[in-house]
Amino acid sequence: MDITSICIVGGGTAGWMTAAALSFKLRNSPAKIYLVESEQIGTVGVGEATLPHIRFFNNALGIDEADFMKATNATFKLGIEFCDWGRIGDSYIHPFGDYGQPLNGVEFYHYWNKLRLNGAANRLDEYSYPIMLAEQGKFHMPHADTQKIESTFGYAYQFDSSEYAKFLRKFSETNNVTRIEGPITHSDKDETTGHISSVTLESGQSVKADLFIDCSGFRGLLIEQAYEAGYDDWSEWLPCNRAIAVPSEAITPLPPYTRATAREAGWQWRIQLQYRSGNGIV
């Protein structure tokens, strides 16, 4: 069966990322894409820290990095600093990059361990270019020449995820995604296939499509409520069960990394955007 219409349920980060990707990749196909979201229900909208893979996503959509960073108040991120996790006063940066390089087919850490046993090794961090940049509060684009040490890292961003959703909404609407506002009250299934065939909004409007993608967040409107796919509760293995997010003034100069600090109860994050610091305790 040819898919000629797609309905994305939900307009948080997941919904608008899906809409942006599909509308771009299917831009030369006649498929119609709808996205239903409800301002009344709202989004989570607090994510600020990302991993380098987000760049592959943006690049695949031809998104201009400068436009994206300006729209989302983004900063560059070279890694994550972990403070006080082993013992109070400990700190290390987990970099998005390499430590040294293999020599004669032997991994770098063997050489470093040998040097350490001989009392001649520097801090492991000093063999990581992105850690050295991060510690000095510096950033530059990785060098294109992979023989150069300045090429031995990747990077991510710290950004305002609500602004990212807005940015992707604009991108998607330019690529002909139709946004439909309002809470969905129920979904209907095709009697023969058992697949969802339409969703109906509080207003009475019904949206039919060949394919539905559930991006409704915690609610799992289609996956859980309609299909009862099953929810695995992991809370017995998760020692943290709540988070409080509090923004504060931006730090200058901007640290190009996220910080995660262990606390007596839970842990704390600090994520630097251009105009504010995102903080929270879990």
Ligand SMILES: Cc1cc2nc3c(=O)[nH]c(=O)nc-3n(C[C@H](O)[C@H](O)[C@H](O)COP(=O)(O)OP(=O)(O)OC[C@H]3O[C@@H](n4cnc5c(N)ncnc54)[C@H](O)[C@@H]3O)c2cc1C
């Ligand atoms: C405190 C905290 C900090 C976090 N930090 C990070 C971070 O640093 N980095 C990171 O990557 N992630 C982070 N996350 C996770 C991230 O925020 C979420 O995974 C993400 O926002 C979820 O997006 P979503 O689009 O799946 O869901 P949501 O944002 O919940 O969006 C759901 C959408 O579905 C719509 N919807 C739901 N029900 C209906 C209905 N009946 N009718 C119509 N529309 C409906 C809503 O209107 C909304 O548009 C954090 C989360 C929390 C709680």
